Amino acid sequence: MGAIRRAARRLRRKAEQTPADRDRHVDLLRAVAITVVVTGHWLAVQVTHDGGLHGANVLDIVPWTRPLTWLFQVMPIFFLVGGFANAASLASHRRHSGNAVGWTLRRTDRLVRPTTMLLAVLTTAALAAETAGADPALIGAATWPAGIPLWFLAAYLAVVVLTPPMHALHRRYGLAVPIVLAVLVGAGDMARLTLRIPYASEGNFLFAWLAVHQLGFAWQDGRLPSRRPVALPLALLGLIALVTLTVFGPYPISMVGAARQEIQNTSPPTLALLALATAQTGLALLLHDPANRWLRGIGPWTAVVAVNSVIMTLFLWHMTAAVLGVLALYPTGLLPQPPAGSVSWLLLRLPWLAVLALILGLLVAVFGPVERRTGPRPRPGSGARVLTAVGVTGVLAGLLGIALAGPGHHGPAGLPTAALAAYFAGAALLRFARLRRGGPSGGPADRSAARR
Template sequence: MHRLHEIAERTPPGRERFIDLLRAVAILIVVLGHWMVIVVTGGDGGVHGFSALEVLRWGRPITWLVQVLPVFFIVGGFANAASLTSHLRGGGGAGDWLLDRSARLVRPTTALLVTLAAAALVAHLAGADSDVVGRGVWLATIPLWFLLVYLVVVFLTPLTHRLHRRAGPAVPAALVVLVAAGDTARLAFDVPALQMGNYLFAWVAMHQMGFAWQDGTLPVRPRVAVPLLVTGAGAAVLLTVAGPYSISMVDFPGEHLRNLAPPTLALTSWATAQLGLVLLLRDAGERFLKRRVPWTAVIAVNAVILSVLLWHLTALVLVIAAVSGLGLLPLPRPPQHTGAWLSWKPLWLALSLTVLVALLAVFGRIETRGLRRARAPRAWWTPAVLGRPRPRAAATVAGYAACVLGLLGVAVAHPTHRGPLGLPAAALATFLAGAALLRAARAAGGRRAG
């Protein structure tokens, strides 16, 4: 706690504290939303699950309040633009900036994947049902979809930031047109693959909005924020209520046209409204965070915020295993009996939070340790050639590509039949190879440890 107070006291006067608050709030809402929407039931000799949105139609409009991933990408754009600009002004290169940025993302993810693989192997050797273990690992790795996309967006930041400096708002506007084109093709031909580009176009567009906020291209003024809020919200309502898009901003099985995976024009419109709202709240948020206690709390949460995202569904899996194995709580049978499982939801949330805190006590240190180290020690196995700029740049590109491909392999794998590691072995090996390559490049260049 004393160290947190010291960090709070040393905060530069010009730091945009509201950005840190938005990042923390967005991830915490995502965590709570996942815990709320996943319902566990018993019956038929096993444990089953479903999304509450499948049966609670009244809950679908509420998802507009908890769908805050656009805010995270907007905030990420602001933070990445500020960091990259500062790095380049200090004489650094884009490649070394990418190495620094990869440190905090890759190290905690490596810990998650290795731990899940080890736990699955132990369960396999103990004779556990491989399909059950596979489903548990699949559920625990759902957050990697988010990290996969964010890694790609971060990798593209030097290029997209350069485009922003040249074309400004024309870049996100063009990306939104591409999102609309993907949706139109999907609706016209009923071929989901035609919409896959939206995974990149939509999230990069939101990231570009953060660039515009950071450099003042998008002024923090009510005359700008209010039109963004009204226009974005109005378009989202028209597209969902009167248009073809789902009213739910969180996906669930059975939807014909989902809004999140991949992102749609409706979600992009809602992101515009959210941008207008946070711009309206910015000044009040900055005044609030000048106080020592709330700002210290924001610092504490942000120190482990990626670990919170990565481990929150693992916490839920452990609770499910304990409840089903030890019979700690009743497991209602049919999903239609909403009263039964809704009444137990507060206790499920409390148990999940308790387990998550325990996991953070162990694995949160991995994230904070990378922040405390100023330099990455050069290991004996680090190739000397990576000390030169061009080979290090090539290693950075290859490392990012391997990490992304590895995460993609994990994300698209079937929930069951995943082998003794609970994860596709080739995908896991690819990610670990990419992580090692980035680690070696950081060490060779004297970059921050990750």
């Protein structure tokens, strides 16, 4: 209890020291988005045990839940606030004569450090289970869902790395950039849906998320102002487009992938997902001023600071918490198994969420310090650009290899061996590039980037 009180006091002091000019609404949106994503993933898990464990997606077996994904699919919000924060930290870094390499090394460190810890733990646990003679199918069944968050991380890391050149495009062309990216998404959709060209829309994995990220740039520099005459029409336009494209158009209602649907709105992202992103952007702008006023209270702001201090840990470990919860509740018979979609099933979602929240809280207590720890400021010397490029390539290749492998046992560690090797090699190169001493990398701007 003493440790908890000390941690609470540290967070309160950190909240009290927040600069007056910080846009607290952005931090609130990030915290809410990650909380909703975690809750949505947990609610989508359906498990049965009949001597063996069997998992399913609730969206596949309870169709009436699919419209609820309009509320739970909030990844666009995360990319929106990511664009805002990345633009702010990059601008600060530039003002202090920092370069793109130093900024990239600093910005990716907060993502790569906790991810490396997750993959190291999963790899070690899987190898230990393999050595102990565990069924490889069971190892694969445990490691694959634990690695689900890496889908998102690969896309977000890519837009972070592309922030310097994309921000330069934004400074020159403004809102024309996300409009062009949205047109590319539409062209990819058209080629896939009407011309039946295989893989024609794979570029949407990048174009769609870049488009939302660019909206964050526009919000940060005022080209997309938080004013009602702008926010309300934007929200309504996005909602009308979403209804038109899904209810009357060719896109499915579900904003999360569901089985037996030819089109998946997230894999790859579609115009329908961009319509949802537009509606969410308008709503975020609309709530900006009242949210900032509310967050002047030390209580709610401290809660937001607490979530943001371990936000990657929460996201990365939440499916591991689900795996541990399944093992604790179902083989032991502690949680009944009523038919999915029934009233009793709905009521049992509450203790299910409570147990998973408790497990995740313990995981965050153990692994959260890895994310909160601030390493030395990067001082990239000669060759840092090449090291950074190769390191980022390795990390992205590893994350994509793990994400694309799908369910199953793919090697001694459960996950694909080559992808794990690429990731760990890339992470090591980025670490080396950060620690290698060279010329100044921006000094105070690095601290500003860390705070953002």
